[in-house]
Amino acid sequence: MVNRLGKNTHPYIPNSLPEVKQEMMQEIGIKSIDELYVDIPEKYRLKKSLNLPEALSEFEVKKHVEALLSKNRTCSDMPVFLGAGCWPHYVPAVVREIVQRGELLTCYTPYQPEIAQGMLQALFEYQSMICELTGMEVTNCSIYDWASALGEAARMAARLTRRSEILIPKIIHPERAATLHVYTEPAGVSVNQIAYDSETGQISLEDLRSKISDKTAAVYIENPSYLGFIETQVDKISKETHEHGALFIVGVDPTSLGILKPPGEYDADIVVGEAQPLGNSMNFGGPLSGIFACRDDLKLIRQMPGRITGMTTTLDGGRQGFCMALQTREQHIRREKATSNICSNEALCAVASAVYMALLGPEGLRELGETIMYKANYAMHLLSKIDGVKVPVFKSAHFKEFTVNFDDSGLSVKEVHEKLLQRRIHGGKDVSKELPELGETALYCVTEIHSREEIERLAAALNEILDGRRR
Amino acid sequence: MIFNIGRNGRRGHVLPKVGEKVRHTVGDVSMLIPKNMQRKSQLRLPELSEVEAVRHFTRLSEMNYGVDSGLYPLGSCTMKYNPKINELLADLSTINTVHPYQDESTVQGILEILYRLECWLAEITGTYKVCLQPAAGAHGEFLGTLLMRAYHQLNGEYERRNEVIVPDSAHGTNPASAAMAGFNEVVAPSDGDGCVNLAALKAAVSERTAGLMLTNPNTLGIFEKNIEEIARIVHDAGGLLYYDGANLNPILGKARPGDMGFDIVHMNIHKTFGTPHGGGGPGAGPVGVSEELAKFLPVPRIVFDDERYRLDYDEPYSIGKIRSFYGNVAVLLKAYAYILSLGGEGLMEVAEVSVLNANYLMKKLKEIKGLTLPYNSEKPRKHECVFSAKPLKNDTGVSALNIAKRLLDYGLHAPTIYFPLIVDEALMIEPTETFEKEELDRFVEAVRKISEEAYTKPEIVSKAPHNTAVSRLDEVKASHPRTMALSWRMHLKRNRHDL
Numbered sequence: 001m002v003n004r005l006g007k008n009t010h011p012y013i014p015n016s017l018p019e020v021k022q023e024m025m026q027e028i029g030i031k032s033i034d035e036l037y038v039d040i041p042e043k044y045r046l047k048k049s050l051n052l053p054e055a056l057s058e059f060e061v062k063k064h065v066e067a068l069l070s071k072n073r074t075c076s077d078m079p080v081f082l083g084a085g086c087w088p089h090y091v092p093a094v095v096r097e098i099v100q101r102g103e104l105l106t107c108y109t110p111y112q113p114e115i116a117q118g119m120l121q122a123l124f125e126y127q128s129m130i131c132e133l134t135g136m137e138v139t140n141c142s143i144y145d146w147a148s149a150l151g152e153a154a155r156m157a158a159r160l161t162r163r164s165e166i167l168i169p170k171i172i173h174p175e176r177a178a179t180l181h182v183y184t185e186p187a188g189v190s191v192n193q194i195a196y197d198s199e200t201g202q203i204s205l206e207d208l209r210s211k212i213s214d215k216t217a218a219v220y221i222e223n224p225s226y227l228g229f230i231e232t233q234v235d236k237i238s239k240e241t242h243e244h245g246a247l248f249i250v251g252v253d254p255t256s257l258g259i260l261k262p263p264g265e266y267d268a269d270i271v272v273g274e275a276q277p278l279g280n281s282m283n284f285g286g287p288l289s290g291i292f293a294c295r296d297d298l299k300l301i302r303q304m305p306g307r308i309t310g311m312t313t314t315l316d317g318g319r320q321g322f323c324m325a326l327q328t329r330e331q332h333i334r335r336e337k338a339t340s341n342i343c344s345n346e347a348l349c350a351v352a353s354a355v356y357m358a359l360l361g362p363e364g365l366r367e368l369g370e371t372i373m374y375k376a377n378y379a380m381h382l383l384s385k386i387d388g389v390k391v392p393v394f395k396s397a398h399f400k401e402f403t404v405n406f407d408d409s410g411l412s413v414k415e416v417h418e419k420l421l422q423r424r425i426h427g428g429k430d431v432s433k434e435l436p437e438l439g440e441t442a443l444y445c446v447t448e449i450h451s452r453e454e455i456e457r458l459a460a461a462l463n464e465i466l467d468g469r470r471r
Numbered sequence: 472m473i474f475n476i477g478r479n480g481r482r483g484h485v486l487p488k489v490g491e492k493v494r495h496t497v498g499d500v501s502m503l504i505p506k507n508m509q510r511k512s513q514l515r516l517p518e519l520s521e522v523e524a525v526r527h528f529t530r531l532s533e534m535n536y537g538v539d540s541g542l543y544p545l546g547s548c549t550m551k552y553n554p555k556i557n558e559l560l561a562d563l564s565t566i567n568t569v570h571p572y573q574d575e576s577t578v579q580g581i582l583e584i585l586y587r588l589e590c591w592l593a594e595i596t597g598t599y600k601v602c603l604q605p606a607a608g609a610h611g612e613f614l615g616t617l618l619m620r621a622y623h624q625l626n627g628e629y630e631r632r633n634e635v636i637v638p639d640s641a642h643g644t645n646p647a648s649a650a651m652a653g654f655n656e657v658v659a660p661s662d663g664d665g666c667v668n669l670a671a672l673k674a675a676v677s678e679r680t681a682g683l684m685l686t687n688p689n690t691l692g693i694f695e696k697n698i699e700e701i702a703r704i705v706h707d708a709g710g711l712l713y714y715d716g717a718n719l720n721p722i723l724g725k726a727r728p729g730d731m732g733f734d735i736v737h738m739n740i741h742k743t744f745g746t747p748h749g750g751g752g753p754g755a756g757p758v759g760v761s762e763e764l765a766k767f768l769p770v771p772r773i774v775f776d777d778e779r780y781r782l783d784y785d786e787p788y789s790i791g792k793i794r795s796f797y798g799n800v801a802v803l804l805k806a807y808a809y810i811l812s813l814g815g816e817g818l819m820e821v822a823e824v825s826v827l828n829a830n831y832l833m834k835k836l837k838e839i840k841g842l843t844l845p846y847n848s849e850k851p852r853k854h855e856c857v858f859s860a861k862p863l864k865n866d867t868g869v870s871a872l873n874i875a876k877r878l879l880d881y882g883l884h885a886p887t888i889y890f891p892l893i894v895d896e897a898l899m900i901e902p903t904e905t906f907e908k909e910e911l912d913r914f915v916e917a918v919r920k921i922s923e924e925a926y927t928k929p930e931i932v933s934k935a936p937h938n939t940a941v942s943r944l945d946e947v948k949a950s951h952p953r954t955m956a957l958s959w960r961m962h963l964k965r966n967r968h969d970l
Contacts, residue, residue, distance in 0.1 A: 010813070010817055010820060012551075012552055012554060012745070012812070012813070012821075012904075012905055013817075013820055013821065013824050013904050013905060014905070014906070014907035014908075015824050015827065015828060015904065015906075015907060015908055016820055016824055016904075020907075020908050021824075021827065023908065024827055024828075024831045024908060025827070027831060027834055027835070028827075028830050028831055028834050029834075033823045033826065033827055035851070036823075036826045036827065036830055036851040036852075036853075037694075037725060037826070037851075038851070039693075039694045039696045039850065039851065040694050040696070040722070040725065040726050041696060041698070041699060043699070044698070044699075044726045044727075044730055044731050045725065045726055046724060046725055046726055046727060046730075049724070049815050049816065049819075050594055050595060050724050050815035050818065050819075051594050051815070052591055052594060052595070052810060052814055052815040052818070053810075053811060053814060053815075054814045054815075054816075055811070055812060055813050055814030055816065055817045056811050056812065056814075058556050058812065061556060061560075061808050061811045061812050062556060062559070062560065064811065065560045065563075065584070065804070065807070065808055065811075066560075066563065066565070068580045068581075068583055068584055069560075069563055069565035069566055069580045069581065069584075070565055070580065071579045071580030071583070072565050072566065072569050072577060072578050072579070072580040072581055073569075073573070073577035073578075074564055074565055074568040074569050075568040075569075075570070076564060076568060080570050080573065082570040082572045082573065084572060085795050085796070086570060086571050086572075086795070086796065088568065088570060090487075091567075092483075092484050094483070094484075094521055094524060094525055096562065097525070098525070098528040098529070098532070099749075100558060100562075101528075101529070101532040102537050102538075102539030102540075103532040103533065103535040103536065103537045103539065103540060104531075104532045104535055104537065104749070104750060105537065105539075105553070105558070105747045105749055106537035106538035106539045106540075106553050106747045106748065106749075107535055107536060107537040107538070107543075107748065107749075107750050108543065108545055108548055108550055108748045108750070108751070109748070109750065109751040110750065110751075111545070111885075111887075112536075112875065112876075112879060112884065112885050113941075113944050113946075114876065114879055114936050114939040114940065114941055114942070114943065114944065115534075115535065115536040115879050115884065115936075115939050115940070116535055116536065116750070117531075117534040117535065117940045117941055118530075118531035118532050118533065118534040118535030119531075119535050119750035119751075121472075121531050121534070122528065122531050122750075123750070123751075124958075124959075125472075125473045125474075125959075127957065127958050128474070128958040128959035128960065129516055129517075131958040131959070131960050131961075132514060132515050132516055132959075132960065133514070133516075135512070137957070137958055137960055137961045137964070138957045138958060138961065139957075139958060141751060142752070144606035144607065144610060144794050145606070145794050145795050146795065147792065147794050147795045148606070148610070148793065148794050173795070175792050175794075175795045175796070176795065178791045178792035179791075179792045179793060179794055179795065181791060182617065182790060182791045182792060182793055183651075183793075186617070186620065186651065186652045186653035187651075187653065188653075230504065230505065230508050232505045232507060232508050234507075234508070235507070257510065257514075258510065258514060259500075259501070259504060259509065259510050260504065260508055260509070260510055261507070261508050261509060261510050261511070262510065262512070265512065281562075281567035281568065281801070282567065282568060282569060282570050282571070283561075283566060283567050283569070283799075283800050283801040284566060284569045284570070284571050284578065284581050284796070284797065284800040285570075285571030285795065285796025285797055285798075285800060286571075286606070286753075286794075286796055286797065286798050286799040286800045286801065286802075287606065287752070287753035287799040287800075287801060287802060288794075288795060288796075289753075296961055296964070298952055301955075301957070307751060308957055309957070310949035310950065310955055310956060310957050311949070311956040311957075311962055312944055312945045312946065312948045312949035312954075312956075313944070313945055313948060314941050314942045314943060314944055314945065315942065315943045315944065315945050316942065317945075318942075319941050319942070320472075321941040321944045322944075323944045323946050323949050324946075324949075325946075325949040325950045325955060325957060326950045326955070327950070328950070330643075331609070331643040331644050331646075331647035332642075332643040332644075332890070333643070334643075334647075335643045335646040335647060335656070336646035336647060336649065336650040336655075336656040337650070338643070338647040338650075340647070340651070341609045341612060341613055341644050341647035341648040341650070341651050342607070342609055342610075343607065343608065343609040343643075343644050344606075344607035344608060344609065344741065344748070344751060344752040344753075344754040344756075345607070345751050345752045345753075346606070346751075346752045346753045347749050347750040347751030347752045347753075348747075348749030348750055348751075348752065348753060349749075349752070349753055351749075351750065354473075355524065355528055357516055358473055358483060358516070358517050358519055358524050358527070358528075359483035359484040359519070359521065359524050360482075360483065360484050360486075360516075361477075361481070361482060361483065361516050361517060361518045361519065362513065362514035362515065362516045362518065363480075363482060363518070364482060364483070364484055364485075364486065365514060365516065366510075366514065367486055368486060370489070370500050370501075371486050371487065371489050373500045373503065373504075374489045374493050374494065374497050374500050375489065375493065377497045377500070377503060378493045378496055378497050381496055381497065397503050397504055397505060397508075417574070421574055421576075421577075426570075426573060426574065426577070429572050448486050448487055449487070451487070452490055452492065452493055
């Protein structure tokens with residue numbers, strides 16, 4: 001028979017070699033592979049070839065993809081001051097090297113723990129280090145991203161309290177809020193927003209008190225907030241929440257936790273967040289890696305979504321080892337009664353985060369937080385000196401993101417953005433549509449990768465743009 | 472354990488310095504943080520040099536088996552070879568340092584790739600429009616069931632249509648996904664051939680039916696030959712037909728779910744399109760839909776106006792967002808390269824050889840004592856076959872679990888076991904197209920030896936594995952409230968160490 005791939009076998013398909021096929025067909029007792037497809041009704045057998053490009057050699061694929069990707073501009077071509085849920089951080093070479101090791105890269109979910117101890121231990125170490133950072137006791141192997149982790153947390157809170165309302169801050173990432181809505185609505189859970197103090201951006205305790213009730217399943221806050229400032233009334237919010245029998249859910253950017261009080265220390269019941277900044281590249285927004293942690297409370301643990309790795313021993317008790325724990329919560333056993341339908345998660349991103357946290361250690365994570373805060377506050381300082389610009393909008397301490405308002409400049413965020421882009425600088429995210437009460441405001445992000453020169457270039461460029469305008 | 476190695480003061484990575492000028496301008500950064508929000512507790516993370524960290528994680532990788540190590544015949548998981556070139560491409564700085572909110576003019580390259588991939592996946596599945604956003608197969612299922620919900624809501628029938636029908640051979644994610652979208656599960660039993668029982672399906676559908684979730688070929692590896700009738704029954708009842716794409720691999724280029732009447736189709740990029748599983752993820756679970764349902768898909772859509780690629784958020788019927796941004800782009804990029812490396816003809820070859828391999832294994836394994844092939848043993852399978860080790864268990868006491876563990880001793884990965892639920896002592900075997908005949912023969916030989924061992928010295932099988940990094944683990948202890956240790960600090964606490 002003729003091989004449809006021509007003379008050569010395909011490098012990925014060893015048995016495409018015609019004589020091997022022949023041997024195997026003989027063993028099965030068929031003359032043609034089509035005999036194995038007889039049960040597909042004739043009318044559904046595809047008569048035409050798929051309208052796809054012709055196969056390319058590896059070299060051609062590489063050239064083609066590289067050429068397309070070279071149309072992108074990156075953080076190396078221009079300083080990019082964007083954050084808002086996906087952040088530019090450096091990924092150490094060691095992290096890349098470890099997650100590219102074939103044994104870790106190409107394994108499945110560790111269903112056979114005896115030959116998956118490496119992956120299981122790495123995931124256990126990820127869980128353990130996230131627990132140290134957040135001050136919680138239990139962390140799962142990851143959820144898709146922060147937004148879906150929040151959705152799962154809200155559903156978990158509703159199941160635990162048998163209540164049907166989640167309170168969230170008015171200042172929240174719009175995609176997170178949208179995802180939360182989609183996750184909670186089918187469960188009959190409503191989402192209501194808590195107002196903020198117009199001076200400081202901090203949650204209005206008054207509004208929280210007026211909205212919280214015995215229907216409230218959970219109160220959710222973010223720290224640092226979506227707009228980058230540190231929420232300081234955490235103890236009061238936590239107390240108010242618990243007094244009403246609701247759960248306290250806190251969303252975090254883990255790069256802040258080397259210097260900020262961990263949510264475990266203000267009695268968070270569930271912590272969610274984004275592990276992408278811990279050793280994972282931005283990749284145009286995915287994969288991300290959702291953090292999901294809770295307190296050491298069996299009621300909570302039993303309602304956790306997703307895979308959890310546990311430490312155990314061999315059956316003979318002789319050696320320490322690791323395996324998946326509490327699988328009876330999960331879909332492959334509990335089916336429609338599972339705590340979530342999640343199966344595949346972002347395990348390898350979690351491993352990357354484990355390697356990253358191990359490389360930095362306690363001192364490195366503290367330094368990371370400080371470095372970011374220094375640089376972001378330096379940028380705020382320089383920008384606040386520019387006429388026509390208000391930085392930040394809220395009088396609160398800011399970590400790595402901050403708001404820049406252009407109302408007094410007579411220019412819109414969009415106009416400023418385009419002028420910056422002409423100068424090979426990418427400004428922050430335009431938030432004027434999602435939070436119209438803030439006027440022409442953008443959300444800027446500065447991390448450890450931004451150099452002093454780049455920050456000064458941004459300030460100079462803004463000065464020039466607005467200066468031209470003022471004259 | 473990483474917490475037990477290293478030494479106080481060691482560092483594995485140094486960050487860029489904060490210069491004097493910045494320090495001077497900002498002042499002491501710790502003074503900027505309100506006192507009550509400063510971290511005062513010690514951060515108990517390991518302190519390792521770079522060298523120790525590399526050695527630690529390298530040692531862990533050596534205690535792990537991947538597709539690069541050998542046959543990985545996990546049924547329904549499609550553990551095929553993951554091409555190395557794709558890893559290299561997904562790690563180019565022209566993608567990994569691109570931010571999702573960058574100006575559209577600066578991301579034309581990646582938008583073009585994603586746009587084309589959507590078109591290719593629509594072509595492969597015979598659907599009208601594909602959304603790349605779901606992060607995994609189950610996430611795609613969740614989106615699919617949300618689309619069902621949105622469709623019936625728009626028709627004013629959602630209140631009534633609250634049931635999703637799922638065959639008894641279905642993956643656990645199907646009922647779990649339906650439940651997440653607020654539906655009740657109705658189970659449709661299989662017939663003697665391992666296919667959906669048509670009479671039972673007719674009885675199950677009603678004006679309450681929102682849809683049917685079907686895997687085709689199903690989890691027994693059998694093509695649902697009555698798919699036309701199934702589609703008619705579900706559609707006549709006003710329901711939608713959902714295709715679980717876990718088993719798409721064997722029909723690539725041979726048949727398309729869209730042509731069979733499926734309204735919603737999810738794909739598992741990390742199965743069918745050769746991207747690595749990474750120990751559980753990241754994967755990607757794009758969803759293709761019929762024209763009627765396209766308006767409900769999440770925003771943004773990637774659109775092309777003959778000149779530029781854009782992200783379009785303007786769709787009033789959209790269900791909204793199921794995650795942030797646009798999908799697991801790095802994974803999707805690998806799928807793009809995979810499809811280019813194979814082309815249409817190559818994908819058909821993938822399908823055919825995956826089926827050839829499965830039927831070859833099935834033929835050889837049928838000859839082994841103690842194993843039977845339930846549900847019409849003469850019928851060809853597609854990508855996988857499911858054996859029952861019940862006779863072996865009755866004869867010798869050796870279970871499917873024991874066979875699985877003993878296979879590890881032979882340097883192979885085990886099949887999926889105890890699934891689907893409709894087969895006792897199930898061994899669900901999917902070889903994929905990327906393993907050579909010699910490796911398949913090695914597997915058959917190992918199973919044959921295990922059967923012999925079971926009949927002659929069963930304890931060597933029932934106590935397996937013996938040659939792995941650790942022997943069989945105590946999974947009960949790992950989940951018991953008194954002994955569970957789900958993190959290092961929990962372990963220390965349980966053991967009454969000071970924390």
